[in-house]
Amino acid sequence: MNHTQLIFAREYRGYSQTELAKNIDGLSQSNLSKFEKGINVLSDDILMKIIKFLDFPLGFFEQKISIxxxxxxxxxxxxxxxxxxxxxxxxxxxxxxxxxxxxxxxxxxxxxxxxxxxxxxxxxxxxxxxxxxxxxxxxxxxxxxxxxxxxxxxxxxxxxxxxxxxxxxxxxxxxxxxxxxxxxxxxxxxxxxxxxxxxxxxxxxxxxxxxxxxxxxxxxxxxxxxxxxxMPAQFVKNALRNLKLSYLADLKRYWLTSMSSIIRRAKDLGCINYDRYRYLNIELSRSGQKKKESIKVPIDKPTLLQNGFNLHFNELGYSLDELCEAFKLPLDILKRIYTENKSDNRLRVA
Known part of the structure; x- marks a missing residue:
């Protein structure tokens, strides 16, 4: 077993060494600590109890994720x-x-x-x-x-x-x-x-x-x-000179950035002084816009990861359980990361 993968699984599940040891009969925190440092071994029986408790497949502990x-x-x-x-x-x-x-x-x-x-x-x-x-x-x-x-x-x-x-x-x-x-x-x-x-x-x-x-x-x-x-300086600078509160909505709709970031950009580019910057932020707070800006901007959605899942399910014929087995991951993790998102974009089978 790769001891670094055990640390991975334990910390992902939110257990300290002490907490995990308390849940595994025959395991001490001292022995677990030594195992995770690579200077000790644990019996096969103890390792299987840990694997079952953490609910990760055995194959996961044979991987090496170094990202x-x-x-x-x-x-x-x-x-x-x-x-x-x-x-x-x-x-x-x-x-x-x-x-x-x-x-x-x-x-x-x-x-x-x-x-x-x-x-x-x-x-x-x-x-x-x-x-x-x-x-x-x-x-x-x-x-x-x-x-x-x-x-x-x-x-x-x-x-x-x-x-x-x-x-x-x-x-x-x-x-x-x-x-x-x-x-x-x-x-x-x-x-x-x-x-x-x-x-x-x-x-x-x-x-x-x-x-x-x-x-x-x-x-x-x-x-x-x-x-x-x-917000490229060359093209936004003139619009930010002597910035007024009433300008922010239109600037946000065009640049698709927050009003707070527009105010900050104006200060950073020298279009307003610090007093003006402070005043605009105070007014933004006073109107409740500092915490939650009322004007919303559009955004598209990512598709590559979802299409990768869809390719495995729809074109390669995997079930979710089979994909868990292939990737050596627990079902709850794959379910959490996968969110169904149908897309017309197609990825090729390599």
Missing amino acids: VCENAEYRKRATITKKQRSYLDYTNKLIGFIVDQMSISVEWPEFKLIPIDLEEGYTPEYAASYTRKTLNIKEGDPVNNIFQMLESKGVIVAEIDAFEKFDGVSFLTDEGYPVIAINKNFDNDRKRFSLAHELGHIIMHLAGGFPIPLNRDKEMEANTFASEFL
Whole structure:
């Protein structure tokens, strides 16, 4: 048994070493700790009790999932428990694992975006501008159909039912596929910023395999990328000069971004001073728009992952139980990640 997979299963189920040991006859926390560090063995009887209790198939513990999700984005100042972080981290790793398992039968679109190394003297703004051109977004246009646009270039996107403090994460699977997972429960304007933010991580920090110096602020770079990607300075700056509260609704409808982010963009571009920035935010709060903006913007839906499931069910003839057996995953995990979403898009059997 791969001891790292035992840690994976235990923490995904939300058990500490002490809690798991209390539920398994003949298992001590000390022996479990040593086993998870790779310096001890457990009897076959104890291991089978653990596997049954955690409700993971035996084959899962023979896998090695090494996906790194280091760019997980949580709301600033948010208090996240270790259990919450572990659950989300492992959920995202499982999504990546499923993408890799599907790649045996599914031909995912080729990744066609260009990674940009900021150590070569480029800026996040340049990276965003260049990526817009690569995606054939016309100058001065908002970013429409953002899910479809990213997936057409080989970025696989998943929406997950996460707690309110989680925004999104980007990572490469063990087979090298770029994946973005975002919180499905947010308003569309926030989803769009999260997608652009994570795209920035892929372009500047992940896909190129560039060494990133420790003094680089990757979150700030991704935020700068997202702002320029969604609201290019060259085309938004004039509209943000001396920004008034009455302008925000029309600007939001055009750029498809939140009013809060428009105000922030105006400050960052020097179109308003700090006092004006503070005043606009106070007025936004006073009207109740800070917590929940009344104007909604449209967004499309991701399709690649759902179509991958549909291909296995409809064209390859798998049942859900058979797919669990093939992927060596528990039924509850596959059910959670799979949400039926019929699509006209077709993926080819590899």
